[in-house]
Amino acid sequence: MAIIPVELAGRSYEVKVAHGLLQDIADHAAPFLRKQNVPIVADANAKSHWGAVIEASLQTVGKEPHWYEIAPGESSKSWESLARLTEWLLEQGVERGDHVLALGGGVVGDLTGFACAILKRGCGFVQLPTTLLAQVDSSVGGKTAINTPAGKNLVGAFHQPSLVLADLDTLSTLPQRELRAGYAEVLKYGILGDAEFFDWLAENGPDVVNLQASALEHAVGTSVAAKARIVAEDERETTGTRALLNLGHTFGHALEAETGFSERLLHGEAVALGMVLAARYSARRGELREADSQRITEAIDAAGLPSEIAALGMDATGDTLVGHMLHDKKMDSGTLPFILLRGIGDAWLAKDVDLADIAVFLDGQLQAH
Ligand code: GLY
Secondary structure, eight states: OEEEEEOOTTTOEEEEEETTOGGGHHHHTGGGOOSSEEEEEEEHHHHHHHHHHHHHHHHHTTOEEEEEEEOSSGGGSSHHHHHHHHHHHHHTTOOTTOEEEEEESHHHHHHHHHHHHHGGGOOEEEEEEOSHHIIIIITSSOEEEEEETTEEEEEEEEOOOSEEEEEGGGGGGSOHHHHHHHHHHHHHHHHHHOHHHHHHHHHHHHHHHTTOHHHHHHHHHHHHHHHHHHHHHOTTSOSSTGGGGGTTHHHHHHHHHHTTTSTTSOHHHHHHHHHHHHHHHHHHTTSSOHHHHHHHHHHHHHTTOOOOGGGGOOOOOHHHHHHHHTTOTTOBTTBOOEEEEEETTEEEEEOOOOHHHHHHHHHHHHHHO
């Protein structure tokens, strides 16, 4: 088992990464279960796979789960769902010193974390992420949010969990496409800050997506450790360090917006394309070697992720995509910061990017292949 500390003054916690954590949840979460009733907010699919396992463990220590099911999908990250969930937590008598368990992917973690941030001005919660994307990214670091008609994640709070249990067994019930999309975020840690990890993934990536146990534990553990380091250094994304986690996200967000935030392009797939674009744009500026840009494309191809925006068949131009970027929540006084690359493992925050040049670059990419 990997136990990764997230060091935050007064709010430090551990992320445990291993197979079989949920079957012993009563032991792992014991310090956070002070009452007999245990409120658990769960994605309906995750509950159908793991509900009985969790119940069996809690019952061995006389705990009684009280379930609240969330419909799968981004539409659950709404004001209405937040209101219903907080009302339910109040009905359950959840107090500030209590902990709510969140079982599922990013949607459940973000919604439950936000409800816990505002319930009685803040109660505790434990993340039980069941998707690769949630295990390596959204469950760690305390970003919680809902979506509004104006955009995704525009209303939220920083609220750190008290414990994260990333049970690798849960990945065996994930659809392959979703698993690969989560793998894009694993690759991201190598590309942005760890060339050795990138080399390891270039070699062992197929084992990771095929869920080979030791490869998976190494990939998730290394990713979480990278995220924990970054969050400990810049919890509220004020110094530029945490912003590096947005590698591929500005391009990716524009592609998601153009495809309607739909099944047509999953978030992780958009991030994969976004990282290819960030690498190619960095090479175009003369700051990244073409060979490194090519290696990034190859690693993304090898994972079965999309790497060419022309292949998406979008009816878009560079200007349309830049138009979406203007609504990006990272816009700052008319400029949009981009995460660019100087090498594999060497990302940096560029604040001098001209959006007109990005539009020309994207036109080239939309026609190139
Ligand atoms: N997902 C990006 C972050 O946690 O900062």
